[in-house]
Amino acid sequence: MYFRRNLRSGGAMDSPSDLFCQQSSPMCPFGLYRSPSGSAPSAPRYPGGSPPAYPLVSPLLHPSSASQSWGGYRQRPGLGPFQAPSLEPELEEEEEDGVEDPEQEDELLVRDPAAAAAAAVAAATMVGPTLLSHLFPGGMRRGVVTEPEEWGQDVLHVKRLRMVDGSLGKRDGEEAQGGEEEKRGRKTDTQTRKDEEDDGRGGGQEQRKESREGRKRQRQELKLQLQETREKLLELQKKVWKACDKQQTQGDQRKDRGKSDGEKGRMEAEEMEEMFLDEGEGGDHDVFNNEEFLPPDSSSKTSQQNVSGMDDLSPDETMDLDVDLDQDAERGSLWVGCGVAHGEWEGPGGGQKFAQALKQELGSAVARVIDRVIRLYADAENTAPPGSAALVVHNQRNGGLGPALATIENDQRRPSGPTLTQALEQAEALSLVPSRQPEKRNPGLHSGFPPGAHRGGRPLPPQSSPGVPHLPQPPLPALLPPRAKDPFLPAFPSGPPAVPLPLLHYTMQHLFARSLSNLPLHHKDSLPPEPFLDFRSHGPSFPPLPLLGQLEPPLSSSGRGRDGAIRDGGIRGGGGLGGLDGGDASLYLGAASSQEGLSPCHLKKAKLMFFYTRYPSSNTLKTYFPDVKFNRCVTSQLIKWFSNFREFFYIQMERFARQAVRDGVIAPREGALRLGRNSELFRILNMHYNKSNDYQVPERFLEVAELALREFFIAIQSGRDTDPCWKKSIYKIICKLDSPIPDSFRLPGCPVDTHRSV
DNA sequence: CCAATTCCTG
């Protein structure tokens, strides 16, 4: 590796710790990219100049990844959000207990309008005396929501509505190919319920059909309103987050608990993922998933989509709010989950005030929505078939928000883009939680499973994301518009960086490393006339990729395939610098500007320089590598290169000299000691210093080499080689034979020989 | 002491 030294070399910024501290982080935000890249050795080295940019940009670059980022859904058995049958009988109990399973309620709230309504009612019912009383001891809820007496009625309304919904769901089709255990469980439950339902209601289908359209419209409205509620909740969560960020810096002892809470948050996020997935899967069988039921502008879909995106960006905190709120309401102490410990807000000072404010906002938002939902469904019931059996069917899970919550992957069919406000909100959400993104679950699960496929109930191990590999596919062509006029080899983007973002740098590095050989990359348009291959490292934190190093082998082979097409466009030469057969001495390949590390291009240049100078001074090197930012390390590396060149050179000389001696050569002038361009020794030397054979070995070098060979021969022949220092004299001779280096080497990049055609 | 060099090893 040419770059090991670079990595270690002492630039203030590329100290080893700087390079690896992030890599060793347990939550490597780049695992996502690492795994698909076949875990390229260079990948982990990416120190992540600005990690936050990653999760920020990657979803944009790879829309699929955005939806994947939730991955690893862990289904909690027995907590199916639509075990509504249990919900119904438990309603009364809940009123006493005050707390149903918070998560269940949570999921109910978001998954389906009907379910949400029921959840809202349930929440309100239970919340009335309990949670909301905690939240609003003063009874402020009354001003917003209906009076408690009405709640009983509302609950009944919603119950019936849910029954209707269930029957609807069944009529529209059974659940999607439910492969999941959880689904099956619910399904069987649903079916039994439905059977009872059918028995009870007899022939109420006509009535249902009549009221079908009306209910659909209502559901649409409901969806919109739920969406609104979500947005409000999101806003609250944002505020919570801001507060959390402040508070998290206060105590270390909270970290552990906060961490576990973070885990919990991710779990919630996973559930959200599952939620979306479910809804996506059940699409075909769901009324709400049918495109015909989407409003013309598909606002619900886009908005839900937007929510999905936001959740995707901040999965951790998305659901914590509701969940933990309930949990701690049980203990009378409200705490808002945001990765901080329970009781975080109980601390002295503004915590309580914040909690109060939060309570109010959250409570009012929720209450408003509950109110609307209730009313909607109350109205809806007027048209609902009275004959519907009093059973709750669960395939609502696939209904309601289903299509809207389709993950980003599905949004190609999205009729319209997000609205401005949605985009703004999304951006806001983006900016609010950048630092937590690395904690996101490993994406890829989503796309890893075909719709309706079994996702198991458990989190998949990270890195087992089958969907990730397709990440790097799109960017390259898009990011690197071909510029076919470049007469040079694949040019690394230079000048104004085509991709200023670290992510893109990183991505492109990988792309280059992995597929540059097969892709034409021409950037001449943005290049100054002189520089050619820009091998500037991307700052100290970006260890230079062995671009040419990786390029050359494939280019010489696989590159051929495209050469036929590309060469006509001006690209000549097979690989890396090797393929250059330019007709102009001023042609160069190489770095365009100063860089700290040495690139393969520099190595090649050094080798070509060896044809002229075997013992270059440091000043000479600095003169002829103007594009290298010299420091102690780089200098010694270059010197070391030449030392190695000499080593190889002398070894070959000695070897051939000994061979000549063995062969009985007597006169040093004999042909065996001639160094013709057809000789084996020349072939070896040329192979070593001019591997691609794109540079004509200067005659002077042949003379020097021949002289060295002769000297070795003589020394060996005369037995001087027994002297431990017998080579020194030869070295002294050779070191005086350095010839001037052509001026073309003074230019940055690799010189290209003029009169050489492959 | 440091830079340059060689030798040896991987």
Added chain:
DNA sequence: CAGGAATTGG
């Protein structure tokens, strides 16, 4: 080629 040890010269 890189690392490292040893040597040398300034």
